[in-house]
Amino acid sequence: MNWISASKILNRRRLDKSSPGAATMRLGVIGGTGLINMDLTKRIADVGGEVIRTDDVHVDTPFGSVPVRCFSLEIQGVSHELIFLQRHHSNTGHGCPPHMINHKANMTAISQSNVDAVLSVCSVGAIASTFAPGKVALAQQYIDFTGVATTFHDDESTFTSVTVPFDEGMNSVLESVLREVQNFEDDETMGYTYWLTQGPQFETVAEVDAIERLGGDMVGMTMPREAKLARELTMAYAAVCISSNWAAGRDPADAGKALNHEDVSAQANDRLEPVWACIFAMLG
Secondary structure (H helix, E strand, O other): OOEEEHHHHHOOOOOOOOOOOOOOEEEEEEEOOOOOOOOHHHHHHOOOEEEEEEEEEEEEEOOEEEEEEEEEEEEOOEEEEEEEEEOOOOOOOOOOOHHHOOHHHHHHHHHHOOOOEEEEEEEEEEOOOOOOOOOEEEEEEEEEOOOOOOOOOOOOOOOOOOOOOOOHHHHHHHHHHHHHHOOOOOOOOOEEEEEEOOOOOOOOHHHHHHHHHOOOOEEEOOHHHHHHHHHHOOOOEEEEEEEEEEOOOOOOOOOOOOOOHHHHHHHHHOOOHHHHHHHHHHOO
């Protein structure tokens, strides 16, 4: 597909539920190691839908240009739109490294796409014993002690509340879906605290031990920066987290096991069924 004018696509169907033919939902999805690309054709057929149109566009922002893929969908006779942004700007999983991602450009682009909500998909290393590799759960809180500011307000004193950093309505829907598709009981833990590490190195065993003592349940290198900017942009945002591996020193079978990005990515992309269920639930 050729790259075409973003404005022609992003403004093609603004959400106006009173207008005939308007999209019922315009959902932004951010993928990464845990969702490398968005292959919707077969997935949407499984829920009685089809892809009507696909467009690849570059969204120009004050912080740089961002590639996104725009889908017009029809599911059981209802029109929807999905805007997919790969945070690493790669369909192979080997794009921009985590510590170099231009989050302000990414989040501005997804905001300019006029989405109603943003669903972020993340691959994480598990610390909590209840979050074994293969489980898919939600970010309930995050801890960012990296010391690296992430804000649109570098030149003004603007303070944003992040007491509840993720959209509670979205998390309620997503929790129900994840329990059902994974056959979890009501007492299964589904919300965890994400500890942001700077990367690109994985963590040491000592770091993971300290992170656990300070309240971290899982580790990753990207998502809270998106969540902060989403809150500044007043966008509804939630994060689905795939436990792709035990964090350093936590593998019960091999506490000294070295971590490998390719293995982490492969494990995450083998556990996408619950993620697809979340995406289609958000689309209604």
